[in-house]
Amino acid sequence: MNMGMTNVPDLKSIANELRKELVVVHAAANAPHIGSDLSCIDILITLYFKVLGKNDHFILSKGHAALALYAVLHKKGIISADDYGSIGKDGSLLAEHPLHGMKGVEVATGSLGHGLSIAAGMALVNKRDNKSGTTYVLLGDGECQEGSIFEAMNFAVRERLNHLVAIVDSNRWQGLDRTLLNAETVNKEFSAAGWTVNEIDGHNFDEIAAALKSNSDAPTLIIANTILGKGIKSMEDKLEWHYRSPSGNSVKDFISEIS
Numbered sequence: 168m169n170m171g172m173t174n175v176p177d178l179k180s181i182a183n184e185l186r187k188e189l190v191v192v193h194a195a196a197n198a199p200h201i202g203s204d205l206s207c208i209d210i211l212i213t214l215y216f217k218v219l220g221k222n223d224h225f226i227l228s229k230g231h232a233a234l235a236l237y238a239v240l241h242k243k244g245i246i247s248a249d250d251y252g253s254i255g256k257d258g259s260l261l262a263e264h265p266l267h268g269m270k271g272v273e274v275a276t277g278s279l280g281h282g283l284s285i286a287a288g289m290a291l292v293n294k295r296d297n298k299s300g301t302t303y304v305l306l307g308d309g310e311c312q313e314g315s316i317f318e319a320m321n322f323a324v325r326e327r328l329n330h331l332v333a334i335v336d337s338n339r340w341q342g343l344d345r346t347l348l349n350a351e352t353v354n355k356e357f358s359a360a361g362w363t364v365n366e367i368d369g370h371n372f373d374e375i376a377a378a379l380k381s382n383s384d385a386p387t388l389i390i391a392n393t394i395l396g397k398g399i400k401s402m403e404d405k406l407e408w409h410y411r412s413p414s415g416n417s418v419k420d421f422i423s424e425i426s
């Protein structure tokens with residue numbers, strides 16, 4: 168597939184395919200976090216099929232959405248079918264959170280609150296070395312409460328990291344409750360610090376692509392409004408799907424809801 172020619176219907180069909188796949192993979196591996204995978208999969212697909220170039224970096228700070236990342240990396244041909252098929256099995260390189268050294272993964276993540284600091288460091292190195300390329304990082308809205316996020320937020324402004332783009336998967340849930348900080352608060356904090364902040368529909372491919380490609384003199388925060396479990400109506404915005412995994416007859420029922 169020619170990346171530059173990928174259009175919106177293609178992304179939608181990839182999204183449907185990967186959503187169905189994720190139901191099957193989660194059930195087979197008895198893996199949690201399908202709700203989170205489905206809230207950020209459209210962002211990951213847009214990044215990998217429309218935006219990321221060879222000089223760019225991507226960090227999945229919300230490491231618990233690893234299976235969504237693996238699905239995209241597999242679809243892109245970056246990880247092998249054998250590795251992809253090993254999820255949930257003993258000795259698999261594709262763990263419940265991304266591990267450093269796995270193909271397509273630059274940083275081990277999952278301990279929340281660190282991705283923005285790492286991304287800021289990578290963006291700073293690029294800037295000092297006069298390298299082109301943008302560093303992208305996907306944050307959960309829950310982890311935005313962490314103190315380290317605010318340290319990195321201010322650091323990025325001081326260092327004028329205009330090739331740093333943070334995306335917040337704003338599904339309004341964290342763990343077993345609503346997020347401590349809502350999107351409005353996150354927007355205010357980052358805007359006040361000097362970031363360029365855009366708020367978009369995190370399931371609209373046109374909006375996602377436009378926001379990811381927009382230029383700014385400041386670091387950019389994209390607040391992507393998303394829905395936990397998006398694409399499977401009976402899962403959407405239901406807290407239990409942060410940790411539950413589909414099983415038994417529910418697998419084909421969930422798949423039949425995806426269109």
Ligand SMILES: [Mg+2]
Nearest residue numbers: 308309338340
């Ligand atoms: Mg969340």
